[in-house]
Amino acid sequence: MNYRRCGDSGLLLPEISLGFWHNFGHVDDFQESRKIMRRAFDRGITHFDLANNYGPPAGSAEENVGRILAEDFACHRDELIITTKAGHDMWGGPYGEWGSRKHLLASLDQSLKRLRIPYVDVFYSHRPDPNTRLEETMSALATAVNSGKALYVGLSKYPLKKLKKAVKILKKMGIRCLVYQPPYSILNRWPEKEGILDYLKEEKMGCVVFSPLAQGMLTPKYIDGIPEDSRAARSDGFLQEEQVIAQQEKIRNLDDLAAAQGMSINHMAINFTLKHKAVTSSIIGARTVAQLDDSLDALEAPKITGSLFKAIDKIAPMTKQKAAEG
Numbered sequence: 026m027n028y029r030r031c032g033d034s035g036l037l038l039p040e041i042s043l044g045f046w047h048n049f050g051h052v053d054d055f056q057e058s059r060k061i062m063r064r065a066f067d068r069g070i071t072h073f074d075l076a077n078n079y080g081p082p083a084g085s086a087e088e089n090v091g092r093i094l095a096e097d098f099a100c101h102r103d104e105l106i107i108t109t110k111a112g113h114d115m116w117g118g119p120y121g122e123w124g125s126r127k128h129l130l131a132s133l134d135q136s137l138k139r140l141r142i143p144y145v146d147v148f149y150s151h152r153p154d155p156n157t158r159l160e161e162t163m164s165a166l167a168t169a170v171n172s173g174k175a176l177y178v179g180l181s182k183y184p185l186k187k188l189k190k191a192v193k194i195l196k197k198m199g200i201r202c203l204v205y206q207p208p209y210s211i212l213n214r215w216p217e218k219e220g221i222l223d224y225l226k227e228e229k230m231g232c233v234v235f236s237p238l239a240q241g242m243l244t245p246k247y248i249d250g251i252p253e254d255s256r257a258a259r260s261d262g263f264l265q266e267e268q269v270i271a272q273q274e275k276i277r278n279l280d281d282l283a284a285a286q287g288m289s290i291n292h293m294a295i296n297f298t299l300k301h302k303a304v305t306s307s308i309i310g311a312r313t314v315a316q317l318d319d320s321l322d323a324l325e326a327p328k329i330t331g332s333l334f335k336a337i338d339k340i341a342p343m344t345k346q347k348a349a350e351g
């Protein structure tokens with residue numbers, strides 16, 4: 026594993042990190058989840074990404090990871106970066122989502138209980154809230170740090186203008202925003218198109234990108250259809266069959282391009298996200314240990330050269346896109 030500095034902070038993150046959005050809920054096979062997490066650590070992944078609502082059901086990914094941390098990783102806590110987030114729909118009533126101090130700080134306390142740890146390394150505002158003043162949301166992040174419940178803070182999916190404003194407000198509160206988390210893949214170049222990656226580089230902030238495989242679309246699995254055990258075939262609605270069908274021709278062309286370079290489409294996709302100098306780490310998901318191993322092998326595959334980048338750009342140019350919900 027290679028480790029990259031997270032902006033100009035003291036923190037190094039692995040080039041590939043593991044996320045727990047899917048495959049770690051109570052609906053999943055706990056023993057497989059445990060094997061994935063252990064294998065990830067053995068291969069150098071020191072950064073595990075969570076959120077209050079990951080599961081399903083919401084909260085269960087944190088519960089399962091909390092159990093694995095307690096049973097298998099108790100003596101490794103200081104070798105790990107554990108992150109969580111609040112802001113998406115988590116519990117009923119008016120305080121269960123968005124960006125109020127009430128939601129963020131209550132959610133952080135809940136996350137720490139589920140994870141069975143006294144602090145997280147990074148606490149994120151998971152999405153911008155159009156109806157809460159940024160000062161309030163940022164003050165909750167500052168409180169998380171000042172109370173010792175988070176070492177650092179991060180922002181996810183904020184559009185550029187709001188991101189710049191939030192970073193300034195945090196600075197005035199004496200808190201440096203460590204990291205920003207956008208979606209980024211060959212099929213979703215939103216942060217590149219919006220100038221967010223360039224801003225992060227200038228601001229010397231870290232950038233951890235998510236869904237580099239576009240939820241599995243940038244693997245060979247959807248080339249000839251929709252396999253039964255895939256995310257698109259499951260009924261949770263995060264990746265819809267129509268989305269896959271709309272991208273299928275592009276995926277086939279990208280697969281041909283990767284093959285001509287002697288690599289797999291998924292290795293090309295992961296290495297694409299690591300090419301931009303602003304990117305610290307790319308957060309993958311894995312349903313099995315074999316998928317995890319396959320994704321980690323991208324680090325031994327050829328890097329993305331300038332001419333390959335141009336060929337990818339020809340097949341999948343930047344278009345106006347939105348930050349994905351997550």
Ligand SMILES: NC(=O)c1ccc[n+]([C@@H]2O[C@H](COP(=O)([O-])OP(=O)(O)OC[C@H]3O[C@@H](n4cnc5c(N)ncnc54)[C@H](OP(=O)(O)O)[C@@H]3O)[C@@H](O)[C@H]2O)c1
Binds near residue numbers: 048235245291308
């Ligand atoms: N901040 C946010 O709002 C936000 C939003 C989304 C995600 N995230 C973070 O990013 C993490 C990763 O997201 P993601 O799961 O969408 O990432 P991804 O790496 O783009 O997709 C992972 C999925 O692709 C499939 N896959 C992986 N390796 C494969 C292989 N070798 N061959 C075939 N299929 C393979 C699996 O789905 P199948 O089940 O189809 O096999 C797997 O669950 C999340 O866990 C979360 O931590 C953050």
